[in-house]
Amino acid sequence: MKQILFKGILGLTALLSFSTYATDTLDDYTLEQVVVFSRHGLRAPLASPTSTLGKVTPNQWPQWDTPASYLTIRGGVLETYFGHYFSQWLVDNKLLNADTCPTEKDVYIYTNSLQRTxxxxxxxxxxxxxxxxxxxxxxxxxxxxxxxxxxxxxDDSPEFKQAAINSINQNADSNGIDGLNKKLNKAYRDMANVINYPKSKDCLNNKQCDFIALPTQLIIEKGKEPGITGPLRTGTSIADAFILQYYEGVPLAKVAWGKIKNEQQFKQLVAIKEDYNKVLFGSPVVAKHVAANLVNYINQAFTENDSTIKFTFLVGHDSNVASLFSTMQIQPYNLPNQFETTPIGGKVVFEKWRNNSSGEKFIKIEYFYQSTDQIRNLSPLNRDNPPQKVTLNMTKCPTNAMGLCSFTTFKQVMDDISK
Structure with missing residues (x-):
């Protein structure tokens, strides 16, 4: 096991210190434990002359100071702001103490082993x-x-492969992936025009010059992530690069070489990426399979014993969020002021609360995220300028007016999923 000891930029002697403003708390309840699953922060796109992105357009992709797929400096600042807000929120809710460093019993931060996480x-x-x-x-x-x-x-069995493919097609559209591609026809055509696909290396060298007709194939192979070829996959890579430029603060008039004319067109192109994650990683059969380890980990984190940690912070990817939500049967939701449904740096926050009068325990699941403007404007987060927040609902764990569902029911549902 590798451990990185990361020392705060303010030096070892600086401790937590907070003033008191209006707090975001539940009256008559005590916060007992929090588990956060975070998507990594803002990263550089996977763009180079030899990459998929480099071959689909004759245009030169912008060069970033940060290596491809690495967290950018801006992404680091945004994440620092998020951490600052969380420290205030945890102190306001009395889960952690102000003016003291947390112990190993207080905080556990566990990330995927990539640079950006x-x-x-x-x-x-x-x-x-x-x-x-x-x-x-x-x-x-x-x-x-x-x-x-x-x-x-x-699972490399033919039965699982077929079940996974069927699940993906059913999740995509009543007519499967082909039906989804037809629905996205206008977005694909716009994408092809924006990138000038007819003059790309892929078109000139491979004589495949119809972006919409790129061959589509689902890939379900042991040892690999679920995959797909064709316009949905290629369009997702391109949309990802565009939205990362936008987040990095590039004016919309200069994103995609100035070829995107308005915000509506931008949203339409970004929606390709949303469909990709929903279809590949949100299909029920695939989601339950690929999210099994994560569901079990979160479930075990809420097992009450002497080693229970107050605040657990996990860092992974949007694919994890999509599969986790599908497996847990999180009901459809909307994130105001955001283009994405699993935004960069967004945090799924599982909160265990105890009713002070009855002693009954509850779970509240919230999505904390930065709005598009907060990301673009590099807005500090604090009590006066908090992140956006939406309460999520599990189909099998009904919530009350405060967004709380029974902890006993939550554990039973998670136990059933983990079987």
Missing amino acids: IATGQYFAVGAFPGCIVPIIHKEKLGTMDPLFFPVIR
């Missing part, structure tokens, strides 16, 4: 616990996927 954990710790030595745990060699965060196929 490890760095997200590091920057979060700097913002949340400045001056404190907080271990950032990753368990594999740098650049290697940890099984907890790796949405990989582990």
Whole structure:
């Protein structure tokens, strides 16, 4: 097991210190435990002349100071802001104490073993616990996927493969992936025009010049993530690059070489990426399979014993969020002021609360995330300028007016999923 001891930028002597403003708390309830699953922060796109992105357009992709797929400096600052807000929220809700560094019983930060996930954990710790030595745990060699965060196929039986393919097609559209591709026809055509696909290397060298007609094939193979070829996959890579440019603060008029004319067109192109995650990683058969380790980990984290940690912070990927939500049967939701449904740096927050009068325990699940403007404007987060927040609902764990569902029911549902 590798441990990175990350020292806060303010030095070892600086401790937590907070003033008191209006707090975001539940009256008559005590917060007992929190488990957060975070998508990594803002990263550089996977763009180079030899990459998929480099071959689909004759245009030169912008060069970033940060290596491809690494967390950017801006991403680090944004994550530090998020950590700062969380430290205030945890103190306001009396889960952690102000003016003291957390112990190993208080805080556990565990990330996938890629640079962008490890760095997200590091920057979060700097913002949340400045001056404190907080271990950032990753368990594999740098650049290697940890099984907890790796949405990989582990079953090579023909029966599972067919069930997975059927599930993906059913989740895509009543007419399967072909039906979804037809629905996205206009978005694909816009994408092809924006990138000038007819003059790309792929078109000129491979004589495949119809972006919409790129061959589509579902890939379900043991040891690999669920995959797909064709316009949905290629369009997702391109949309990802565009939205990362936008998050990095590039004016919309200059995103995609100035070819995107308005916000509506931008949203339409970004929606390709949303469909990709929903279809591949949110299909029920695939989701339950690839999210099994993560569901079990979160479930076990809420097992009450002497080793229970007050605040657990996990860092993975949007594919993890999509499969987790599908498996847990999180009901459809909307994130105001965001283009994405699993936004960069977004945090799924599982909160265990106790009613002070009855002693009954509850779970509340919330999505904390930065709005598009908060990301673009590099807005500090604090009590006066909090992140966006939406309460999530599990189909099999009904919530009351405060968004709380029975902890006993939650555990039973998670136990059933984990079988």
